[in-house]
Amino acid sequence: MSKLSLIARGLVRENPTFVLVLGMCPTLATTTSAMNGLEMGLATMFVLILSNMVISLVSPVVPDKVHIPVYIVIIATFVTVLQLLMQAYVPDVYRTLGLFIPLIVVNCIVLGRAEAFASRNGVLDSALDGIGIGAGFTLSLTVIGLVREILGSGAAFGFKLFPGDGILAFVMAPGAFLVLGYLMAIFRKFIKK
Amino acid sequence: MAAVSNLRNMVLCLFGVCLVCSAILGATYVVTEEPIAQASARALSDALGEVLPQDCTPCTTAEPIVLDGTSYECYTARDAGGNVAAYAVKTVSGGFGGPIELLVGVYPDGRVCGTKVLSHSETPGLGAKCATDEGFINQFKGFEGRFAVRKDGGDIDAITASTITSKAYVKGVEAAVKAVKSLGGQGNE
Numbered sequence: 001m002s003k004l005s006l007i008a009r010g011l012v013r014e015n016p017t018f019v020l021v022l023g024m025c026p027t028l029a030t031t032t033s034a035m036n037g038l039e040m041g042l043a044t045m046f047v048l049i050l051s052n053m054v055i056s057l058v059s060p061v062v063p064d065k066v067h068i069p070v071y072i073v074i075i076a077t078f079v080t081v082l083q084l085l086m087q088a089y090v091p092d093v094y095r096t097l098g099l100f101i102p103l104i105v106v107n108c109i110v111l112g113r114a115e116a117f118a119s120r121n122g123v124l125d126s127a128l129d130g131i132g133i134g135a136g137f138t139l140s141l142t143v144i145g146l147v148r149e150i151l152g153s154g155a156a157f158g159f160k161l162f163p164g165d166g167i168l169a170f171v172m173a174p175g176a177f178l179v180l181g182y183l184m185a186i187f188r189k190f191i192k193k
Numbered sequence: 194m195a196a197v198s199n200l201r202n203m204v205l206c207l208f209g210v211c212l213v214c215s216a217i218l219g220a221t222y223v224v225t226e227e228p229i230a231q232a233s234a235r236a237l238s239d240a241l242g243e244v245l246p247q248d249c250t251p252c253t254t255a256e257p258i259v260l261d262g263t264s265y266e267c268y269t270a271r272d273a274g275g276n277v278a279a280y281a282v283k284t285v286s287g288g289f290g291g292p293i294e295l296l297v298g299v300y301p302d303g304r305v306c307g308t309k310v311l312s313h314s315e316t317p318g319l320g321a322k323c324a325t326d327e328g329f330i331n332q333f334k335g336f337e338g339r340f341a342v343r344k345d346g347g348d349i350d351a352i353t354a355s356t357i358t359s360k361a362y363v364k365g366v367e368a369a370v371k372a373v374k375s376l377g378g379q380g381n382e
Binding site: 032058060061062063064065066069070073074076077080081084085087088089091152153165166168171172 | 196197198199202203206207210211214217218221222225228229232233236316317318319
């Protein structure tokens with residue numbers, strides 16, 4: 001498989017949100033605005049790329065029976081590093097996403113890619129897979145966030161599009177499910193062709 | 194391809210991975226400790242600047258005020274002459290989705306100077322407006338009326354569809370004012 005198609009695959013054919021339907025907790029919870037979705041996607045991508053690379057490096061020497069604990073320790077380390085860095089350098093972003101950053105540890109996309117891809121492929125391919133899946137996740141979260149922000153708050157990336165409040169339900173959990181469902185249907189219709 | 198899963202290999206592998214990971218965490222902690230402290234100090238001084246009058250210097254260490262068994266963190270701000278210009282009191286009150294943490298600037302005579310939400314977990318689009326709705330927040334500037342929303346016979350216009358949040362906010366501000374009044378105007382000496 002070519003290097004480019006490794007990245008493209010994560011964006012489209014194995015899009016983690018619309019096709020694999022993994023990592024739904026942060027997807028539904030953090031996409032109240034386009035910016036929140038984008039930031040959450042980038043944070044997950046950071047962890048995904050690094051953990052994929054390290055896991056592809058160490059997996060040949062990890063005994064089978066302890067591979068899950070080893071992967072989780074590695075993932076948790078990168079998540080904690082990310083958390084400390086965000087607290088230090090982007091405290092405002094950390095305040096919005098705070099709770100959901102530690103939860104990246106249990107995001108099944110990260111462990112899923114470690115198991116399904118990084119543990120069986122080389123460092124470069126694993127990094128590209130991390131970039132592809134991470135970009136797919138970021139894109140999906142940003143689009144969901146954008147739709148919810150336009151419908152729910154009448155704004156896009158924080159810029160007010162029309163006065164007033166919008167449809168409140170889209171800022172809350174039910175709207176998250178609705179938007180996710182419709183976007184998933186539209187996405188799959190075009191992928192099939 | 195993977196190493197044999199005998200006890201020795203498993204223990205060695207886990208030990209090695211944990212050792213390296215904790216070293217990385219330790220290093221990151223040391224590097225970020227200073228910037229994190231600075232970031233939270235900046236957040237505090239920004240908040241103090243927002244709720245206190247312009248022409249005074251807030252001290253950045255809190256002193257406790259104890260009133261009715263509750264302890265409030267209080268930051269005293271003094272003007273150029275060294276007189277107390279205002280106090281900033283941190284209060285917590287129960288909102289709709291959880292505690293609302295407020296920083297309230299109060300003049301020594303009990304008038305409200307300014308208010309700011311430090312943290313809250315109110316419903317997005319409804320109660321969460323208490324942190325951003327200027328019309329709601331600005332009515333506290335210089336406020337010295339009855340601490341209750343209009344529905345309860347007070348002088349505060351509640352946020353539409355967020356009466357519980359508004360009530361909690363008012364209660365937090367009132368607690369701060371009471372705490373300052375309990376100092377007995379000793380700042381005026």
